[in-house]
Amino acid sequence: MCAIDQPTGDVLSLERETPGAAVKFDGVQKSYDGETLVVKDLNLDIRAGEFLTMLGPSGSGKTTCLMMLAGFEPPTHGEIFLDGRPIGQLPPHKRGIGMVFQNYALFPHMTVGENLAYPLKVRGLSKADIKAKVQRALDMVELSAFGGRRPAQLSGGQQQRIAVARALVFEPNLVLMDEPLGALDKQLREQMQYEIKHIHENLGVTVVYVTHDQTEALTMSDRVAVFNDGKIQQLSPPAELYEAPKNSFVAQFIGENNKLSGQVTKMVNGHCEVTLDTGAVVKAAPVNVDGEGARTTLSLRPERVTIGDTAAETTLGGRVSELIYLGDTIRARLAVEGNDEFIVKVPNHNRAVSLKEGETVTVGWATEDCHALDPIAT
Amino acid sequence: MTDAAAVPGAVAAQDPSGPLTTADGKPLKQALRKANAKARRNALLLVLPLFAFLLITYTIPIVQMMTRSVSNPEVAEYLPNTAAAIADWDGSDLPSEDVYAAMVADLNAGGRSTIGRVAARLNAELAGVRSTMMGAMRDSDEFQAPYKDALLADDDDWADPRLWKLIQRESRTLTPAYYLRALDYEYDENGDIVRRPEYLQVYTQTFWQTAWMSGLITIITILLGYPVAHLLATLPPARANLLMILVLLPFWTSLLVRTSAWIVLLQQEGVINDVLVLLHIVDEDGRIRMIYNRIGTIVAMTHILLPFMILPLYSVMKTIPPSLTRAARSMGATPLRAHLTVYMPLTVPGLAAGVLLVFILAIGYYITPALVGGESGIFISNLIADRMTGSLAQLRLALALATILLVGVLVLYWLFNKLVGVDRLKFG
Incomplete structure (x- = not known):
């Protein structure tokens, strides 16, 4: 099943000097309308270098948590820490967090190469550095020859890879992924699951991954946080989640279950x-x-x-x-x-x-x- | 990788060794054409009425307009003998006896109205020709050969070579004279093209005024419309609808109501001036003139044309997913930089459509400058309309002006297409 032409270790060298970052949600609450809480008293420690998945049905608050971590939504109460530093007041562009969006959010008016160069240009890197890093990122996702194309000329799977490469090219310590595989067909989705997992293993970056697909969560994660009703129902490694669900919601949501x-x-x-x-x-x-x-x-x-x-x-x-x-x-x-x-x-x-x-x-x-x-x- | 591997296969299928054929060996393209012929015929029938309508009400009148703006039939038609005889004259000294004889023959043959028309046409170029010709026509049956002497005796203007040069020049059935006039040039006494005296140069100046005021109005609509369109595209639907109604309001109010509202606001005894006086920003004698001049035209036209900028911008902005600017910000771009490098480039098709719409509408605008423009704030259309009600020569001048305006707009459209690409535009 696992794709034959998996990227191998030597291609995957973004030459990281810093390991993944640790994240801490401390008593975080979020309300959009002042009447209902979308996220209720969230306390979550994400270890450096961990692949943590937020799993839950739609409306369970998982995407809101991700948006708060990225800085696009302010927490109504509580604080989020990145490597021990509170980031509540920090705007998104100063957080240095890589992000893969649901529909990739590739810039349609730029070529693939320009898309990858964007975060590097913003950081004021030299042209030579940018060129080298873009090429390495393209190599990493095995699309070396596609730098001059427009995103619209790529297939869904290729766009997905570019989106991942773009979130990683500026070497963030933390990468957020918001249902990145939702738009792909089943076969491609399975293949991408392995690729993302391998990239994570090779780079050591912390990944926070949001999905409503339990298979994705079980396949890729170190730990899974099951969300429902604005709360984490269970935070466990995949096997424990399946073998020893802590409550009926988790037992129902993960796998098949007789009641x-x-x-x-x-x-x-x-x-x-x-x-x-x-x-x-x-x-x-x-x-x-x-x-x-x-x-x-x-x-x-x-x-x-x-x-x-x-x-x-x-x-x-x-x-x-x-x-x-x-x-x-x-x-x-x-x-x-x-x-x-x-x-x-x-x-x-x-x-x-x-x-x-x-x-x-x-x-x-x-x-x-x-x-x-x-x-x-x- | 599966998706990458599919690409070479697809390319190979499109590049076969020979032309493709159907199962029974016919060339595929021919078979396809045949299969689609009926659909094409039906489509043609559907657009035929509109096509005929446009031909009759739009294309034919424009062709008529263009031909009439250069038509010059009077001399050739009403002085046929003279026109034929003078064709060979070398322009030195005076024409020969033949030409004078032909003139007398034409004057005899022509009636009061036909000679009157020629005389009026020539008089427009050289003052005094009318009385010379009409006088000669009245006396023409008494002239005896040699006609040269007879005509010279009748009026010594017949000895003026300028008159004969004029007749020779105007015997051509097509003339650029109206276009020269429309661009503030004219023929001098020797038939050379020269600039008109400065106090008579109204048209080029008005053309420039039309262009720069339209440009300014376009820029103001961008500055005012862009943020509104952005707001419209990002607001929740319920509130966006309300705002949209406000944007469209100018469309729904009568032009005269709108214009009177501007007059009430802007005139020297108007609301704005009253407020300024009340606040002691200006004193009673220093009331600002804001209407019946360029300011009036610019303010009122900006108001009227604003929706044409907002709507195409809005329709393009609506399709830009908010995740794009978010992605830019997650990669380290400040909000301003994300806006300039990601959002703005994606709005260009709408912006360009808005610019094209507003500028081309503005350049041909008539009613608003006529109502609030006074004397300084008029557009070329106002001059065209004014000339249209005058004499035949004035009408042809109006047609020449209108043709220049039309060609100007087409050139702008062509330039715009070169720069932006019209197929990229999104009008809504």
Whole structure:
């Protein structure tokens, strides 16, 4: 999958002397209309050289955070620090932050070369320096021969690369990317994900990346901040985000998820017993529950559920209502304890073939794979 | 890379070894033409009425205007014998007896009205010709050969070589005389082209005044319109609509209402002068004259032409994504620099369209300078209109002036196209 002609280390040499910059949001709030808060009390430490993704549905406040960091929106309250220095009063052009915009924002009246030279010219570099740096940046994104073209003469993927090169050419310590891959088709998007990831690894620059695409977030990031309702719901490395969601929103938003509602009836030895609304009792790992008597929503990943394994720690009965053949797996939709959308991914080996629609089966899982989270209305 | 690799393939497809053909072997271009012929015919039929309308009401009158501005039929038509006989005269001394005989024959043949027209035409070039000719016409049936002596006896102006040189010159059916007059030149007594006396030079000066005042008005509309267009393009839609209505308001008010409003404001007993006096900025005797002169014309025309600058600018600015200036600022450009190097160059197509519209509209403006321009603030159109109501010669002069104006505008348009490229313009 990974593109064969990936840029290699020796091409990627913008000769950095400074590593990435550290960013700190300290109690930041933002309101546009004075009535509602778009960002509510944001506290976030981004480490130097980190690739941090702000992930969330539209309207969750992630882009606003990025705009505040870039300096285009002032925080209503709180302070943002760049390498320990408060930057709240600093206008965008003095922050020295590289930025890749959603639709690339390449200057249509300039050639690709002039676009790349723009930040260098603004900084008053000599013509020879500018020429050398522009050429190196073009080499980095493998578009060495395209310096004389206009952005409109490039394909979407090429424009995207130029936008990335332009944000990096003046060697900023921090680069912001605002849904940079949103306009590309699926295949190109996947390829660009790897390229951006490799550029980040090679340059050591801090990257703050905004997206609503969870695959992008999981593939590229060191850590992901999941935004919803103006708050960070969870800040974790990708694997932890998927394996151990801290609340129901994250469990729902990242990957596929089966929900079962119930009430905690007993807490014992690090696990809890939950009585489902249908009366069945299951064991679960308590992650985000208030204690005995509290309502809870159980979260189960479809690939952690087995069918027909009566020896599993927890077993329940279910009826197969639909089977979808996906090649490597078979996706089974079941009705389990009042949930008609209970999905199980069955690996495609002999056992699975015997499943039939309408059949009653046993579903089972390990207690640690069943997370008891905060209740959500169903 | 996938997208880069696709480019050579596309180029190869466009460059085949031979001409492309359809499946049954016909050349592809021919087949395409045939397939599109019907659509083309239909399109032609759709524009035909408008085309005919423009031909009758626009193209033909303009051609007529241009031919009439150089037409000079009087001598050739009403003094045909003289015109033929004098063609060979070398211009030294006086013409031979043949020419005098031909003149008498023409005077005899012509009626009062036809000779009157020739006499008027020639009198415009050389004062006194009319009475000489009309007198000779009255006496013409009594003339006996030799006619030279007879005519000289009738009026000794017939011995003036200037008269005969004039007749010889004006026997041509086309004349540049009206264009010479329109550019403040004339024929002197010897038939050489010379500048008119300074106190008679009105046209070139008015042409220049028209040009520089139109230029100034264009510059003022840019200075006033550019920020408004920018504001319009960046405001939220609801408020932008309200502002847009204010911008278009001049279009919706009657020209006379607008102009009277300016008179109320600007006249010496008007609102502005009253306020200035009240604030002791000027005293009662020092009231400023702001109307019926150039200031009046410039103020009123700027007001009227402002929308023509704002609208094309607005439509272009609306398409410039705000992320471009943001990108420039994120790369270290100050707001001013981002504006000058990124935003402004992208507004050039709208700016150029606005300049072209305003300047060309201004240069042909008539009504506003006529109403508020007084004597000093008039445009060339006002002179053209004035001359049109005069004699035939004055009408032809008006046509010559109008043709010069038209050609001037076309030259400007051509220059503009060279400099900016009309295909880059965005009018809205």
